Amino acid sequence: MFDVPLMNRYGLLAAAMSVLLCATAGPARGEEISLQKAVEIAVQNNVELNAFRKEEGLREAAKTKAGLLPNPTLELSLESGALTGNSGENAFSVGVSQEFLLAGKREKRLALAQKELEVYRWQLADRERLLRLDAKARFYQVLLAVRKLKLAEGGIELNRHLYQVAKERLAAGDIPELELNLVQVELARSEGAKTAALEAVLSSRAELSLLLGGSEVDPALPTGPLEAGGAVKEAQGDLFRLALERRPDLKALRAEAEKGSAELSLAQAEGVPNLTAGLGLKRDTTTVEVAGLEGKDTSYTVGITLSMPIPLFDKNQSGVREASVRRDTAGSRLAVAVKRVEREVATAYASLSNAEQLLSLYLRNVMPQLEENLKLTSEAYQLGEVPVLTVFEEQKKYLEVNQGYLEALNQRQQALFKLEAAAATELTGGVH
Template sequence: MLLLALGLGGCAHYTALPLAKAPPSDASLHRELAQALPQLPLKTQGIDFAAPLSGEAIAQIAVLLNPDLRALRKEKGLAEAQVFQAGLLPDPQISLAADFPSNGNGQLFTAYNLSLNWSIGSLFTRPLDLRAARANARSVRYDVAWREWLVAGQARLQARSLYYLERQEAIARDAAQLTGKVWRQSEAELARGDLDLATAALRRAAYVDSEDRALALARQVTKAHAQLLQTLGLPPDVHVRLAPPRLRETIPAAEMLDRLALRHRLDLAALRAGYSAQDARLRRAILGQYPGLSIGLTRAADTSNVQTWGPNVSLTLPLFNANRGVIAEAEATRAKLHADYTARLFQTRADIHALVADLQRLRREIQLLREQVPALQAEAQRLDAALNEGNVTLLDYETLRGQALSKSLQLAALEQSFAEQEVALELAVGSPWATWKTP
């Protein structure tokens, strides 16, 4: 009874954990953010939502508040619990049996059998169980950190996309206002008879095209803003202002980035740790083919009150099963993890080389457009003045103005692609651009 009381005293107790009946409120999200900000580096603690947010601040907010990441981080607790479980030794087993005489001359005694057994096979497998559990815990930690890195990068990519979409919308909106002003003037001139119908129709078509372009970009901005808020884990009514991204002037060599990725990619580290855990499980399965051993003590008495005691040993004879199925499954799983790691290495290298080549191409296109766009805009301003003086045809003016607008939007779109590909390259390498040591 004393042993039973001591055992029950160390038992865990049930505690209810009810599910939420509604999404977290805006106030609770802001409260969580305020509590989490002191954990950040000093340079990012003072996040001001009223001011333009940098890419680093966007990434920090996403890691802190993204709901999927908050749920994923619970897996680390599960992995640590598995390590704890692997380190525990099996409990001893005690059994008691009694035989009560039902007939006789009254000189018979109650027979009993009391035995205490303990399986010592776990003493041989415990180191491998611990090794597998610890390697699995490392794999989970690396995997969670990798997912955090991906979500942070996704938030930065969405923020850059939103910034350049807002810039394109502003360009299209300015063009729509200008063409709208020209069209309204044309309507007045047409009513006075100072303008022909074909010219007025041409100006109206230019205004409609500009307005449609601006509205299409506005829809893209609204969608991109909603996606960013969802990734950040912020309420849908929050307005986020973004600081201009800083585009890189130099692009590192792909071969150097391959070596960096091998050191910094957390998913590769997770796969290596997972492979180590599976290798330990295979060794554990191989040990399972040997006889299982249990030892114990037995105390007994028969109905004539002859009392005995002595040790007992039990073995599991590996005659039919011999753990062969478990061994085969463990070997196949290890082979699959080996192939997965090799495939991930190949895909990482291919992604890095493709992104570097794409960035180099985009850089050349951007440099060319940066030389062309200012000249086209200046020429359009000169033609605008000449058009008011009647020294140039409307067709020539609209053609040049349309080219200037098209090239301006194309430049903004290329800069958006370059900014997004920069973040994609950081994600492929597994570390921020600023940490790369370029020659």
Template structure:
């Protein structure tokens, strides 16, 4: 039985020291086998190029620019021809006025104010595009780490399946030699089948998460390929108060709301000058065939603002200013709430990650090593070792899940802070998980272009 213990201990120890080895892994689905990696920068650039929401907003900006040009254009002159007394017996030709030109003169700077209103809308559309850009970037980053966390789980479970399969094979040989009981073989088989079921489910979840991410960035037909492992990067560090100050001073959604106040004020000024009448002037040549003489005609016209002094639109414009001011406060509160939520999620996930690194993973690994030593010394049955091994595996799976949640919350914060270069690429001395953790191994960063 000493040889039996040695062989079983070796099989179980493989769970804990497999490191970077991929020997014995069952093949991943065909799309995952391609030796090609996508980076976060690759996906971000792709999203910025292909996302239809950004393209739509670009057309919106161009449309607003066209309206701004149109709003400031002077009215076209009018050309008219008229005839009077055309059937007179005295002069059958009557009186013919041709040509007659008239021109409306817009007063009180209405054209300038009209253009100012629409130019504020151009500014708002531009800021909305910027805000949408960072919403897209945040969505891509969250989706990236969602996929990456599932990808790491697949790697862990795939290696656990490989080693549990070895354990089943060894146990079958030992059962044939009557060195272990059938119950022992069944326990190993149950463990292998459980890992296999979880691995298969994780692979399906990986494909779904990848397709969801690619659809969000505007490339729904993107092939499923591995992602660059960013979980080895140092944890992002944020402080709430500096982040809050940066958000309320720079975020494009808040700036757009502030521009909306300026637009409403310009609209009020335009409404107030609308009662000032525009002047229409005209002049033309008149041929009087009755008196057989040439004449000139001119006219000046303007509306008299007695009943309609635009009072309804002025009242509405004043209300819009109040609405725009409230919109600024509402937007600021919403941004702070979103930032607080992201910070809460980040702090909670980082606390779990730190506890896993500092205590949970080391204790689980130590307990596993002690159970191995006791098993080899004849003090424990191998089922105790199997239980300790399962604890280590589940601990690492939960650790990866916590890492993914931490990075997704950090992605939300980075989007609100308008961070372009994210995350930082300097790798510190603390990897996200120890190199000899079960079935995880040390990940490598595949820098683009390296």
């Protein structure tokens, strides 16, 4: 019935099936950048993160300013009687005054500036945590796009094999020419799917490159398996406790609450006025007339002055009130954040569990049976036992299910990354 031996045709089918199996087994060789390297590059080079890092200088400057004492004041005074007809009389004085901070204001300002710096550093650490999550997610989006591209190439190989079989059957007079044309259309459609998959690869690579802050990933592709790693052994409650201990956003809010207490303490101290002490030297020159003779008399005096505002009306009541409200607000935000973190951990944990169950279903029940069905259907078509539309339908189902399997692999990894970010813990080892 056919010119080509049956075993050769089976060999073509086996080759096409091997391409599809490779598409679900791993990415192509020649890739250079690992997940760990991508995360390191993102943390080092991300433009927005580096801009925020530079703001540390503002906090350091504020801390330096908080520790400085008020500058002393130099006072000079010159008096003359020339304009009033007493040119011989004049006075000159020089003095220095210094303001002294009372109620421990300098120490409290330093403590407040230190807390502001601590809040900033925990905020920076939290931005790095979120950036790691984003880098991992985009990294695996590229891996997913590459695997889908290889799956599309496998679909082309299947249709090429089908086209070869259809040509043989047409030459043998077993099928009409219309059936061969249908196979050609299906082959063209699979090539179009490959073009779309290639566009997805390029787009995901561009997004990853932008996140990494430069061209270091060009022309390299991410490397590594899309398949799930080891199982998470920690219980949900343990991960929540880790999150409470390690989440930098929670630590930032705790520092904010402590900063609020420092602000309140400073505001209360600001209600106590500062003391200003001055030391001055004065020289007075006067003209003395005795028996028609004029003489000059010069005297020197040294004086000490002390001044302090009387806190009769303004005792910094508004500042104390504002600081008290900010402290209470920071405590409320911390309580809400703890609830939010608990929800994040629970959601990520449930998503990971569901993704693993879905993967298990694919591997145990769906994938083996689907591969067997495709093989049997293709062999049946070669023997003329089923129409070509049945093969089209089976191939379509096979490609769709394989795409679903790849999506499930990616979802599992994304759920793992979200759980790591929620617990601020690298579940494969290490701490954010």
